[in-house]
Amino acid sequence: MRAPELVGRRWLNTGGESCSIKDFRGRVLLLDFWSFCCINCLHVLDELRPLEEEFADELVTVGVHSPKFEHEADPDALAAAVERYAVRHPVLDDPQLSSWQNYAVKAWPTLVVVDPEGYIVHVAAGEGHAEALRAVIGDVVAEHDAKGTLQRGEGPYVPPETPTTTLRFPGKVIGLEGGTVLVSDSAQHSLVEFAADGETVVRRIGSGERGSTDGPAADDSSADDSSAGGPFTEGRAEVARFSEPAGLALLPESVASEVGYDVVVADTVNHLLRGVSLADGRVTTVAGTGQQWRSGPAQPGEESLPALQAPLTSPWDVCWWEPAGGLVVAMAGNHTLGLFDPVAGEVRRFAGTTVEGLRDGETTEAFFAQPSGLADGGRRLWLVDSETSALRWIEACPHGAEHGFEVHTAVGTGLFDFGHADGPADQALLQHPLGVEVLPDGTVAVCDTYNGAIRRYDPGTGEVSTLATDVAEPSGATVLDGELVVVASTAHRLERPVPPGVTAQLIRGAAQQVTRPATEIAPGEVELAVVFTPPPGQKLDERYGPSTRLEVSASPEGMLLEGAGTGTELTRRLVVAEGRESGAAADGVLHVVAQAASCDDDAEVEHPACRLTRQDWGVPIRATAAGADRLPLVMGGMDHPES
Incomplete structure (x- = not known):
């Protein structure tokens, strides 16, 4: 036709x-x-x-x-x-x-x-x-x-003019020791380290030419000026090259010292992971063959492959996550998450089936759709799934990581549902988010890329709000000195779009948690007592069953050997594991949720007014032999030592 x-x-x-x-x-x-x-x-x-x-x-x-x-x-x-x-x-x-x-x-x-x-x-x-x-x-x-019907010659293509800017369509950003930041300069195929102001260039890593060459950060030869040329310092074959690098992850110091590099880069179009030594900027390929994954092990947890023999597919972001024991890789190209162990030098499938979609559950059954941003939230790994406009998380199964991990969705319903709506998470809408970061107060900032906005999800309330608008395709973020630093990709710069007052409020909440001293309790049996005395003129309401409820859990779960779960008594026998090495700030956090229903205590009133009291605690705990064997938490009334 x-x-x-x-x-x-x-x-x-x-x-x-x-x-x-x-x-x-x-x-x-x-x-x-x-x-x-x-x-x-x-x-x-x-x-x-x-x-x-x-x-x-x-x-x-x-x-x-x-x-x-x-x-x-x-x-x-x-x-x-x-x-x-x-x-x-x-x-x-x-x-x-x-x-x-x-x-x-x-x-x-x-x-x-x-x-x-x-x-x-x-x-x-x-x-x-x-x-x-x-x-x-x-x-x-x-x-x-x-x-004789073929005509050869030039076509109608006319190259547009390209402005010269320090960054060109940057992708992701991370903070480094000493207060500097490292940015993936995606369209200029390099990395740029900035001073804390996000504007003063400290150094550029990579030649600026598309390629996959390992080697030094740049041509530092002063003897051969003929090698200089191009926008940066390209021209010599041995200078490191990337192809549209995106995600960046700083390795734990102990891991970095063992493997010889500090930062892992998702070299997206090369289908590689690259390691960067911050001491000298040298770049080394650490995972991938350079060929795009087409087929292979379909299920998470199957046998690992040597990292340099494992084909990857458009790795978009990387994040060290301790519960998984390695570096999680957002494999946007086949809608999965990979796991890279730098020390063992191995790669395996961590989550996803390669089916594009949105389905929660065990990692072996979950569906993803172009996972593009990752953030370490402690016991949760947060991720944004761009094609389903979703914010999701992964955490260990209820019985512990040895039983696997589960995928959950906070915001998002499917491949074709998107928009910009705040409110309860099940009603909120995003549009193709590419970045995510955990804020100091425990809430989650989302780079809502196609809405040009920074959104905030509160896991405690399940509410989504908007922190900032008019950000040019935000694609990544990090927290630096108490401020949210965002990659404004199509503005070709870093921005701090969240108003200082909002930022300060978030940081103040975090500071109270961070600076709060750990409560010392004895390892072994401990009595948890939630103290509640009904207000004057009221009594506990037992007409429809138990009037109190207590829910206890711990992070990490192994801190609490016995006593986790839900019951109706406001006291609970706990068994606490031995503490960590001396000097540790805390062994973990004890999460306690208690509630009590009380009503007016007046027989003359036919329909007494009733009230529900509820309190959540996150108590930093350190187990030590000198600690107490009783932990009182006051929800209402006062705790007396002799009680």
Whole structure:
């Protein structure tokens, strides 16, 4: 059939000129229907680069951008994405999906080959079609060369001007010892270390050229000036190179000293993990083959592979999480989480089945959809699942990590539900979040990327609120000196968008918890007593059953050997494990939730007024031989030593 007309709002990468389907007569036309949110579409962009170079005289590629999310229909956002992902061919902006429907497209990505006479000769959906396309295009070129209907020459692509900025579409940020910050400068294929102000460059790690070379941070040779050139210090082959680096993770000091590098980088387009030594900036490949994962072990927990023999797929973020015993990798490319053990030098599947979706439960059964941001929350690993616009977390199963881990969802309902709504988590909406960070008060900040906002989720109340708006595609964040530092990706800079008063309030809450001294109790048997005395003129209400409730748990769970669970008595026998080494700040936290119902104590009143008293405690505990064998917590009334 003849190729329908290409209809859209405007053309990009053509020098402002519009194109018609007839303008491509005589050339082989490859239409790439894509969406810049879609990791598979980004894979296709990389797959097409060698084909575009190989058939430069015969082939014209046109990207037809058909958006999924509302933000992707913004013309400025599309222009930024075209630059960010180094799209080197004309792009038709199709916000109403007009051309999408004309070509009966059903999925992102879809590839359509049109011959020089304007007929559709091949259609393919998904990724991994490079070799098939090479054969099809080769046959079409040969056929129409013989017929005399092939015209060679340059296509309509006109490269746009690219401004020079210190950062270009940065991805993620972490704080380093000494107060500096490290940023992945994704579109300039390097890392940048800034002073605490987030503006003064300390050093750049990487040449600034796309590649996967291991080596020193930059060319530090002073003897050969001919090697200098380009925007930074590229030009020598041995200088380290990245390809669109994203996530960054600082290893624990004990691990770093053993493996010889301090920071792990998710080198996204290279499908690699790279290690960086902060002492000299040297970069080493530590995991991945450089080839994209296509198939392999499908279930978490299966046999590990040597790290340098394990194919990865678009690692987008990395996070050291102690409960898992290693570095968790957000494998956006196949909707899973990997686990990298730097000391053993091994990689295995940690969670997910490769099915794109949103399903909670054990890690062996959970579905993810482009996990793109990770944050260590202690006993919880927080993550944002961008394609389901979801905030989720992973924690050990109720019986402990030896029994596996479970996935839970705080915000998000599915692949096609998104928006910007605050309120209860089950009603709140996000739009393609890419970053997450745990705030000092225990709440969670979400880089709500396509809403241009910083959102806050409170695990205690289950409420979602908005901390800041008008942030240009926030994609990562870290807490530095009590302030939330955010990567404003399409503004090409770091920002501190949360108002100082809000930040101070969050930090004050955290400071009370952090500076609170641990309560010393004796290891072994301890009596927990929640003290509650009804207010004057009231009594406990027993008309409908027990009037009190007590729930006890601990972090870590192993701190409490006995006594966890829920009951109706306000006293509980606990058995506490031996404490840690001398000098430890605390062994853990005892979580206690108590409530009591009391009513007016007046026989003359037919319908007495009743009230529910509830209190939550998070008590830092240190087990020591000199500690007490009784822990009173006052919910109402007073505790007397003799009681």
